[in-house]
Amino acid sequence: MSHEQHANPRQNVTFDSASESGHAHGYLRVPDSGSGPGVVVVQEWWGLTDHVAGIVDRLAAEGFVALAPDLYGGRTTHDSEEARRFLVELPPERAARDLAGAVTYLLQRPETTSSTVGAVGFCMGGAFVLTLAAQQGERIGAAVPWYGVPGPDTDFSGVRAAVLGHFGEEDASVPLDAVRATEQRLREQAGVDARFEVYPAPHAFYNDERPNYRRESAELAWGRTTAFLREHVR
Structure with a gap:
């Protein structure tokens, strides 16, 4: 496949990656306070969209240094x-490799106050979050x-993170x-605290750009997420 880089106005940082090009791009926001714990945001399969950028902005408003890597090289879509x-x-x-590079980049940023980072992902990104946690320990x-x-054959033995999931x-x-x-x-292989919450909602209930958005469930899960990140990302 081609790794051609497409222009995406949301990209505002470039960081080292072990990918073929040696670098990756993403969207970073630092809180108004100037520093905070680091959080990686992993996109849905639509790409680094306005919705994903909005999640980064919202995390920054909550006091986190947030970065969404652009896994599609600038491409986005609204077509399934x-x-x-x-x-x-x-x-x-x-x-x-791109996500691992994002973790390293965040930990090296002077604005990042934490010695670990949080990882938050949606749909495709939710699966990647658990894989990343297993790889990054x-x-x-x-x-x-x-x-x-x-997938059911994923090895979670390397996970050291506390895990909170949101599902409809x-x-x-x-x-x-x-x-x-x-x-x-997760509990058996990694011995970590893993809690999956279930909501009266369909898939992608947090995405307010899609018909499946459910405000009450979305806001409840968001509040739980930010509290969880504050507790465990240090």
Whole structure:
């Protein structure tokens, strides 16, 4: 596949990555206070959209130094078939290298006060968050997947982060059986505190750009997320 970089106005930082180009791009926001704990935000399969940038902005307003890596090299879409193609064309190992580079970049930023970072991801990004936590071990203090889990053969033994998940009971794409099985495997393989909350909502209930948005569930899960990050990212 081509790794051509597309222009995306949301990109405002470049950081080292082990990907073929040697670098990756992303959207960073620092809180008005000038410093805070670091959090990586992992996009949905639509790309680094205004919605994802808005999550970064909202985390910065809550006092976090937040970074969303651009895993699609600037491409975004609102078409599900195109999003599926983007996802298929994204080698998981390259995504993992870019995300690992984002963790290193955040930890090295002078504004970052924490010795670990939090990882928050949505849909595709939720699955990547748990994979990242398994790969990065003690560098991830808190992992927060929203309505996304990796495959059943994922090895969670390297996870050292506390885990808080958010899932919709009406989500046809992420069955609750798979959610509970993932939660149990995290506890058994990693021995970490893993808690998956379930809401009366469909898939992608936090995305206010999509018809599945459910404000009450979204705001409840958001409040739980920020409290969790404050507790575990130090």
